[in-house]
Amino acid sequence: MKNILLTAEVAAKELLGMQLVYETVRGRVAGKIVETEAYTQIDPASHSFRGQTKRNAPMFGPPGTIYIYFTYGMHHCLNIVTGPEGKGEAVLIRGLEPIEGLEIMRSNRLGRPDEELTNGPAKLVQALGVDSKLNGQQLGKLLILEPGEAPQTIIETTRIGIKNGAEIKWRFYVAGNPFVSRT
DNA sequence: CTATTGATTGAT
DNA sequence: TCAATCAATAGG
Numbered sequence: 675m676k677n678i679l680l681t682a683e684v685a686a687k688e689l690l691g692m693q694l695v696y697e698t699v700r701g702r703v704a705g706k707i708v709e710t711e712a713y714t715q716i717d718p719a720s721h722s723f724r725g726q727t728k729r730n731a732p733m734f735g736p737p738g739t740i741y742i743y744f745t746y747g748m749h750h751c752l753n754i755v756t757g758p759e760g761k762g763e764a765v766l767i768r769g770l771e772p773i774e775g776l777e778i779m780r781s782n783r784l785g786r787p788d789e790e791l792t793n794g795p796a797k798l799v800q801a802l803g804v805d806s807k808l809n810g811q812q813l814g815k816l817l818i819l820e821p822g823e824a825p826q827t828i829i830e831t832t833r834i835g836i837k838n839g840a841e842i843k844w845r846f847y848v849a850g851n852p853f854v855s856r857t
Numbered sequence: 858c859t860a861t862t863g864a865t866t867g868a869t
Numbered sequence: 870t871c872a873a874t875c876a877a878t879a880g881g
Contacts, residue, residue, distance in 0.1 A: 711876070719876065729865065747862025749877050766876060796877050835876055855877095 678737040678756045678813075682712035682763035685756040686846050687828055689765055693773065693820040696802045703778050703802050705792055706822055709769030709847040709854045711833045713753070715762035718838035722762030732810040733762045740817060742799070742809040749796035752804060754813065768834075768845075770798045771853045778803065794855040825849070 677688035687710075695704040713720035721730040721743065732741040732755060739755035741764050753764040770792035772779055779791045779801040792798040804817065813819050827849035832840060834856060847854045 713876070721876080724866090727865085743876080744864065745875055746877050747864075747875090749862090751876060753876085768876085794877070833876070837875095 678754060678819075679758075680756060682714050682756045682765050683844055685754075686710040686712040686765045686844065689754070689767075689819075690828055690846060690848055691822045691824045693822045694767065694770060694802075695774075695818040695820055696804060697816050697818070698775075698778065698803055700778050700803075701775055703775035704773045704820075705770030705798065705802070705853075706773055707767060707769070708771050708825075708851040709767075709845070711766040711768055711846070712844040713764050713766065714757075717842065717844075719833065719836040719840070719842075720762070720764075722764075726762065730762070733764050734760055735810065736812075738813045740808050740811050740813060742804065742806050744806065750799045750804070750806060751795040752799050754819070766795060767798065768795045769793055769847060769851070769853045769855050770801075771851060772801070789852055793853045825851075 689707050692707050715722045722733045726734050732739050736759040741753040752767045755764045757763040782801050782803050791801045825848040829849050830843045831845050833845045
C-alpha cells in the first residue's frame with residue numbers, strides 16, 4: 675500500500691479512484707473515493723496541530739491507521755492516516771460513489787435518495803455503517819482499501835468548514851462526479 | 858439561514 | 870468549573 679506512505683497532500687490525490695470496502699455481517703459495502711482533504715501537523719486546521727492528545731492519537735499511528743472522530747455532537751468522519759508513524763497526518767474521506775451494497779446503504783440512510791447516500795464525510799460514514807470501534811485500527815481487516823482507476827481530472831481547491839488554514843488548497847475531488855459533497 | 862448535539866479545549 | 874469551538878447535516 676504505497677499510497678498511504680506518502681505525505682497527506684499527495685496521498686489524498688492518490689486515494690481518489692480507489693475503492694473503500696467495508697465487510698459487514700450483512701454483506702460487502704463498497705464505494706469509489708471521489709473526494710478527499712489533507713491534514714498535517716503544521717496545518718492550523720488539523721486536529722494534530724497542537725500535538726498528540728487522547729482524541730487524535732490515531733493520527734500519530736502508523737500509515738493505514740483508521741481515524742474516526744466525533745464532531746458537532748452528532749457526526750462521525752473517517753480519515754486514513756498517512757506518512758511515517760508519528761507525523762500526525764491524515765486524509766479525510768469526503769465523498770464516495772456507491773459500488774456495492776446499495777441496499778445496505780439505503781437502509782442505513784432511510785429516506786435519502788441515492789445521490790445523497792455518500793456525498794459528504796458524515797453521510798458516507800453512516801451509509802457504510804462504519805463504527806467508531808474501528809477508530810485506531812488498521813486498514814485491511816474490516817475496512818479495506820482496494821485499487822481502482824485513477825480519475826482523469828482532479829480538481830484542487832480549498833477545504834470546507836474550517837477557518838484557520840482556509841487558504842490552503844488541500845481539497846481534491848474527481849471533476850464532474852455527482853458524489854462530490856459541494857461544487 | 859438556523860437548530861441540532863456533545864466531546865474537547867483553553868480560559869477562569 | 871465554564872464557555873467557546875467544531876474537518877457537518879437537515880430542514881425552512
